[in-house]
Amino acid sequence: MKLTSVARATVLAAMLGLGAQAAYAFDPESPECIAPADPGGGWDFTCRQVGKSLQDLGLIPSTMQVVNLAGGGGGVAFAEVVNKRNDDNDLIVAASSATATRLAQNAYPGNSMDQVRWLATIGADYGVIAVSKDSEINTLPELLEMIKTDPSSISVAGGSAVGGWDHLKVLIAAQAYGIEDVRTVKYIAFDGGGEAVTQLLAGSVQAFTGDISEAKGFVDSGDIKVLAVLSPDRLPGEFDAFPTAREQGVEVIGANWRGFYAPGDMSDEAYDYWVEQIGAMYDSPEWLEVMQANGLAPLNLRGAEFQEFVAESVANITEISKQIGIIQ
Amino acid sequence: MDVLGSLLDGFAVALTFENLLLALIGCFLGTVMGALPGLGPSNGVAILIPLAFTMGLGATPAMILLTSVYYGAMYGGRISSILLNIPGDEPALMTTLDGYPMAQQGRAGEALALSGIASFFGAFFATWGLVFLAPLLVKVALLFGPAEYFALFTLAFATLGGIASRNQAKAAFAAALGIGIAMIGVDGQTGVPRFTFGEVHLYDGIDFLVAIVGLFALSEVFIFLEHRASGAHKGADQVKIGKIIPSWSLIKYCTPTMIRTTILGFVAGVLPGAGASLGSFISYSVEKRLVDRKGTFGTGDPRGVAAPEAGNNAAAGGALVPMLALGVPGSGTTAVLLAVLLALNITPGPLLFTQNPDVVWGLIAALFIGNFMLLLMNIPMVSLFVRVLMVPPRYLMPIVAMVSFVGIYGISGSSFDLLVMVGFGVLGWVLRKLDVPLVPVILGVLLGAAMEKNLRRALTISDGDWSTLVASPLSITLWVIAIVGFILPIVIGPMIRRRMAIRRKDEEGATVD
Amino acid sequence: MSDRVFGGIGVVLAIFFIWQATLIQESFIQDAVGPKVFPVIIGTVLGLSSLYFVLKPDPEPSWPRFGGLAEIGFAALVMVIYAMALPELGFGISTAIAAAYITWRLETPPLKAIIAGVSISAGLYIVFRLILGLSLARGPLGF
DSSP, X not given: OOOOHHHHHHHHHHHHHHXXXXXXXXXXXXXXXXXXXXXXXXHHHHHHHHHHHHHHTTOSSSOOEEEEOOOGGGHHHHHHHHHHOTTOTXXXXXXXXXXXXXXXXXXXXXXXXXXXXXXXXXXEEEEEEEEETTOSOOXXXXXXXXXXXXXXXXXXXXXXOTTSHHXXXXXXXXXXXXXXXXXXXXXXXXXXXXXXXXXXXXXXOSEEEEEHHHHHHXXXXXXXXXXXXXXXXXXXXXXXXXXXXXXXXXXXXXXXXXXXXXXXXXXXXXXXXXXXXXXXXXXXXXXXXXXXXXXXXOOOOBHHHHHHHHHHHHHHHHHHHHHHTSOO | OHHHHHHHHHHHHHOSHHHHHHHHHHHHHHHHHHHSTTOOHHHHHHHHHHHHHHTTOOHHHHHHHHHHHHHHHHHHHHHHHHHHSOOSSGGGGGHHHHHHHHHHTTOHHHHHHHHXXXXXXXXXXXXXXXXHHHHHHHHHHTTOOHHHHHHHHHHHHHTTTTTTOSOHHHHHHHHHHHHHHHTOEEOTTTOOEESOTTOGGGTTOXXXXXXXXXXIIIHHHHXXXXXXXXXXXXOGGGOOOOOSSOOHHHXXXXXXXXXXXXXXXXXXXXXXXXXXXXXXXXXXXXXXXXXXXSSOTTTTOHHHHHHHHHHHHHHHHHHHHHHHHHSOOSSHHHHHHHHHHHHTXXXXXXXXXXXXXXXXXXXXXXXXXXXXXXXXXXXXXXXXXXXXXXXXXXXXXHHHHHXXXXXXXXXXXXXXXXXXXXXXXXXXXXXHHTTOOSHHHHHHHHHHHHHHHHHHHHHHHTTTOGGGGGOSHHHHHHHHHHHHHHHHHHHHHHHHHHHHHXXXXXXXXXXXX | OHHHHHHHHHHHHHHHHHHHHHHXXXXXXXXXXXXXXXXXXHHHHXXXXXXXXXXXOOOOXXXXXXXXXXXXXXXXXXXXXXXXXXXXXXXXXXXXXXHHHHHHHTTOOHHHHHHHHHHHHHHHIIIIIIISOOOOOOOTTOO
């Protein structure tokens, strides 16, 4: 494995983390993780996987209780944390790019990202843009050129709603390529990436936008062609074969990160505790296995760094959403 | 043969003591969760995921446990449908139509046993379908684009007429009400909220489980309260249980029904985006069109119990085809199973059969084993289940009410959902009073959103050209069936009813079988 | 008569639904059909079928007398209070009270109803929390 700068930072943080593990100013009495969706979804998995790993590694004193609080695309849980549990030190909440997207688009009415404290990421799933294996299109610029000349000729399928993350990725790419009015890009929303890929295979649509984990099986079988991965550099391991959008001259990075936030009035001791514990878990070889199993790529942001990252991505998404008119 | 050899290898994987025990636990827990209103196959499986993880199970045993829960829940849903007129989960909805009347006629035991056999029949042959037809059927699934799905959903609603109500207008009203409820929430195609009145709890729409449990379970509680107040309540002692084992002739009588509905349900299951509910629904309505010459469907016809049960269990097997072969979930439950596979480092998709044959064939073998287990478990347990009816309503009804609340709250953790559910309970009571059928309401809630989405996807792809809806031979065929299914009963229905009225006068007291 | 009233309510509901549909704020991104068309179609079906019962009502159902209605109203009210109290009082207490109320209203002597309420609450706690591991509302007493 290549020692990337991320990995090096990881090792450093691991040493710091281990050093700090000896004494805490804080110990959670009954650690709790809110999954802002029904059991079985991505947020639920984030809570359960992390809760299990933290306990297995002895990083928390007791079992993490996972509470499902569904509704409003995470908005109900966000409001609950802000309004009712704002000083709870034992509580962490699963979040992802979708949380940032909705915050940016004011889809959690009356709530904003600085009402909570952002803890850390546990990995990311990079975006891909793909076409079916029989398609004449072979590179990302070719696809974007076709959209530019005749937007109605290409329907792009994705697993999120309009304005959601899968959609935004294509729009950001289109914008980076120089398509003036990105609203002309024809996007068809499906219920999940799997359904969208099926429609690509069925020939109903011409292109697919989604996460790399959703596309992997179909790439292996040779049914679809990945035009571009939206990561800064080529991904490690078997994903090495996919060209990045960047190297094809389209400046776009799309990472669907997974991580946690905590209540806004959580004490600094508790905040540091959670950042350190999640960080220590991230650095363990066990978590590396979990990441590989789930198709997660490394993305290691903690504490202040993560806070800044979320602020930045909220600002970016707000900007593009304004441009395409999802928000005023 | 190659397939059979692989299947034998699968049995070698599945037939260990640990796996058999897991299958037994899964079948039992699944049956219980299926029977509890509010918990169905999809959240039943999701609830048990942590169990599979904490037990540290490998991929194959974990899948064996969870698919046993899945099949068990498909079996279990019928129990409360038949005994209490409350569907235990959404695919068991249609079973209330004839199952509950049978129970009222004192044939609860027979209905339960027959539906158990029908479930077995559907699931068993669907599993064979999975073994031999999976690669072929994947191609069928790829024939369905948005336009074809829209035609399929229209077909489902067009054949709705006459189910559970004599008044067609009331059935249409109920379906429109359900579809209208399904419109609530953020619109996936444009991202704008609809009918949410600024309430963030409504942004995700109304969960169909909340609607089912409210409309059926709580309204049942209200009916009991009302009858108590007017002093005309029915005592539990009047309930007869009847035979536990259905006669051989009854099974034979229902066999053609089971064969037809197994095929229909299986195909519906294979289509991602159609699913088990549509499977049982279409099975029932098509079967009614085909064989219900005397108008006995809806009044306790055993075939009306066998049809949806064979259909929905076959659909459960069918839904595994796109999940295993394409990595695309055909239903909510398979979506959860898919997530589990991913978490276990197995990528479902076109290569799963070649890359992880032990998992696939072990799983299929486990399905066969689970099926036999469920049959063996369910038939003797019929006599246990029917004892539910001997619990006096004054204890049974509070339990039903509280189970409904806990089931919903335990999943979503939302008080708001409970309030909506109480609202549905009152609505259900009013609709029952007015003889408006509840089944179409639920079908509208379940299928309405998908119907609209596919219409809009199709038209977006075609840039607004409506002729795209009838552009393929498949969609034309579906439209023709839908139109015939809609018009035929309107034309022929009155004719048959008149002829029947004459015949009934001729042979007073003639029975169905 | 009931059907006519019901049909009338249905027509009003349909008009309200269509009116609300026309108020849906359209975003700049627009698909070919838009978010309004389908709800308007459904609203129309709802309205037409309601008109049908105004014109051709079914025979009158037997409505309960005032006592029955009050019974249902109170039960619904208890359920609403239950839903709101659940996160505050916790699962155990609220469920026991609500279950006892319904049992009592179904002609059970008060003492037996209380016993039934407590047992139902405990039984459900065992099944849903201890066996199935669902997260139920935790109250001040921890259950």
